[in-house]
Amino acid sequence: MHYDARKNEHGLPHDPFKAIVAPRPIGWIGSQNKKGQKNLAPYSYFNGVSDQPHYVMFSSNGLKDSLINVEETGVFTASLATSNLFDQMNVSSVPAKYGTDEFELSGLTARQGNYVDAPCVSESPAVLECELWKVLDLPHSSRKKNTGNYIVIGHVIGIYIDDNFIKNGLFDFKLAEPLGRLGYMDYGIINAENSFTKNRPELNEGGEVLPVKEWDGSYK
Numbered sequence: 478m479h480y481d482a483r484k485n486e487h488g489l490p491h492d493p494f495k496a497i498v499a500p501r502p503i504g505w506i507g508s509q510n511k512k513g514q515k516n517l518a519p520y521s522y523f524n525g526v527s528d529q530p531h532y533v534m535f536s537s538n539g540l541k542d543s544l545i546n547v548e549e550t551g552v553f554t555a556s557l558a559t560s561n562l563f564d565q566m567n568v569s570s571v572p573a574k575y576g577t578d579e580f581e582l583s584g585l586t587a588r589q590g591n592y593v594d595a596p597c598v599s600e601s602p603a604v605l606e607c608e609l610w611k612v613l614d615l616p617h618s619s620r621k622k623n624t625g626n627y628i629v630i631g632h633v634i635g636i637y638i639d640d641n642f643i644k645n646g647l648f649d650f651k652l653a654e655p656l657g658r659l660g661y662m663d664y665g666i667i668n669a670e671n672s673f674t675k676n677r678p679e680l681n682e683g684g685e686v687l688p689v690k691e692w693d694g695s696y697k
Contacts, residue, residue: 495521496660500667503658504535505566507554507587507596508546510576515587515596516542517569517579519558521658531633533605540623542575547609547629554590555605555631556598560654560666565600592635602639602653607631 480487487493495501504523509515520543522536533555537544547553558566568583580587586599590606597604610630618625642649651672657665665671674692681687 491661493660495658496663499659500657500665501659503558503566503656504533505556505558505569505598505601506535506543506547507556507580507598508543508550508552509594509596510546510549512576514576515578515580516546517583517585517587517596517598518543519566519570523555526630531605531636532610532630533607533633534628534630537627537629539625540620540627544612544627544629545575547631548612550595551609552590552593552595553607553609553629553631554593554595554597555607556601557603557653558656559602560656560668562598562600563656563664565598566656590635591637597637602642603648604637605631605633606635606637607633 478487482494485492501521502523504520505517506520507515507517518541520535520537524534526532526534535543535555543553565583565585569579569585571579571582573579573582578587580596580598587596588599589595590597590604592606593608595606597606608631610632613628613630614620615626615628618627638648642653644652650667651669654666654668657667659665676690676692678689679687
């Protein structure tokens with residue numbers, strides 16, 4: 478099938494876009510307002526956008542509490558959402574009035590960042606601490622009407638890793654089992670059973686692709 482995505486006339490029961498752009502990391506964003514009221518919310522549009530320096534982004538559909546807090550304070554955290562924390566992550570997604578503490582609501586321990594004054598999930602094996610760089614109002618967004626989408630880009634200035642998840646000098650994501658957001662109300666888990674390691678291919682002098690070898694520990 479083909480359809481005009483601008484009109485979204487797919488004729489299906491639900492929009493398939495999120496099921497196609499999958500899996501996506503879950504941005505478990507911790508923030509607080511100037512009064513110190515904490516907020517925790519998972520965002521399905523989240524990812525890293527650059528390395529050295531490290532930048533991440535999350536996208537807010539409407540003027541959600543996280544966006545309001547981040548613009549007010551200029552900082553936020555992103556805690557890694559893992560399989561053992563799924564229920565707590567899911568609870569933190571509940572629509573709640575502004576000022577509600579989703580850490581308390583979901584039974585999580587809030588810990589202030591080491592580099593930014595924003596809360597993170599103490600139970601998470603890894604946390605990114607971020608300073609706000611820029612908020613992009615996507616076309617057709619209206620702050621007055623609280624409609625549209627807003628991209629929050631943050632500079633990662635601090636990273637926490639639980640030492641129990643460092644094996645042979647590497648962050649062991651297979652042990653951490655991060656959650657991935659799929660389409661509709663679907664989720665996936667990344668672990669040892671569904672992940673693998675391969676080197677990138679190389680070309681010989683004749684421009685032919687050489688057989689791909691197992692990873693030799695050299696990150697390219």
